[in-house]
Amino acid sequence: MIILAADIGGTTCKLGVLSEELTILHKWEIPTQTGQEGERILRDIYESFKKNAAHKHYDMDEVLGIGLGVPGPVDFDKGTVNGAINLNWSGVKHVKDEFEKLSGKPVFIDNDANVATLGEKFKGAGQNEANVVCLTLGTGVGGGIIANNELVHGHNGSGGELGHFKVDQKERFQCNCGLKGCLETVASATGVINLTYHYYKELQFKTSLEEAIQAKEVQAKMVFDAAKDGDEFATYVIRKVASHLAYAISVISVMTNPKYIIIGGGVSKAGHFLIQHIETEYQKMTFKPALKGTQIVTAELGNDAGMIGAAGLIKQYVK
Structure with a gap:
């Protein structure tokens, strides 16, 4: 068959x-x-x-x-x-x-985000574990939660809408859903750009991104590349992105206690560099028993x- x-x-x-x-x-x-x-x-x-x-x-x-x-x-x-x-x-x-x-x-x-999570669970980074969470970081943030081998849908299908987890209590950026402060406003490709403009205006760092910022031509990949090259301002922005992701993941960890937290989507191409920054913040803020054995990994199936x-x-x- x-x-x-x-x-x-x-x-x-x-x-x-x-x-x-x-x-x-x-x-x-x-x-x-x-x-x-x-x-x-x-x-x-x-x-x-x-x-x-x-x-x-x-x-x-x-x-x-x-x-x-x-x-x-x-x-x-x-x-x-x-x-x-x-x-x-x-x-x-x-x-x-x-x-x-x-x-x-x-x-x-x-x-689509739920089926991508199921794909990674069965044949990808989820290693066919029973408890897996996936965050897809693209233009927005998608996601899915698998608990005891079952996708979490909730009573009306809104379970696993991780992009609309409120993480920015200052509510600095408008989300497409109509609210402010959602994870996707500060952790997607759009979120990286939002934070770059915001912190440049607020802090006036010297940065290799200055020309792109002034021309309003910043792309998320530019910020990651600059951070990897040691740019102090870009590194600051990526740390803020990672901190928001770590906060969301820490709450998910005490709710469903996943074995694997999978980071996918275009932003995940930053790979180990992004995971490293998330891990640093995640370890600081998460209930210690929920940390044990949990791994943050990048998606494998594209x-x-x-x-x-x-x-x-x-x-x-x-x-």
Whole structure:
């Protein structure tokens, strides 16, 4: 038996055929057609699965189930997504029901950050441990919590929305959610830029970033690179970012006590340098028994995490 999986993004859909052990057998991408309120997206995915089956000579009867990762607020039990803006889906869309009608197979859907977490748990940095947390640091901050092998969804699907953990009590920056002080305003790529401008104005450090700051052209990678090169101001900014992340992780640690805390997304490319700074602050502020045996690690699966995790939904809930 095989599993079909799709990680649906606003620009492309990453599709895959996986074994029951979540080994990728084939993978490919198709463009996401968001026109006409995204009405073609699910049908395009299904048609692409069928074409691939004909091309690779396997039968759709061999399919155990289909897992879908969706960028938006998901009601896991109902299989619906409510307002997937990047896909041009407004209101509640019954993704599970629609795809089951198309395919005749069991379908499970979850939020894209949750499926990425599940992917890292099964086949990546989570080492198939029962208790794992993932923070995805990109333009914003996504995340997922796995406790006792189960993704935490909460009563209405808001469980694991780690980007909206309030860490900045000074509420300096507006978040897209409408509140101020969220983790993603100070720890995402956008957050690194926010803090760079803020502290430069406040502290007037000498820095190699001065020209980019004056021109309003700062990028997160510039700040990390400058910090790695020993720039005092850039190092100060990264320490502040790491401190906010450490605070969030320390609270999560006493709530679910994960074995692995996985840092993924574009910002995680800073790798050991970022982890080192997070670890320093995390060790200072976390309840000591919750520290024991917990490791902060970087994600391993890259762009395949969501697809593997979507297939993991079938491994977990169908198989």
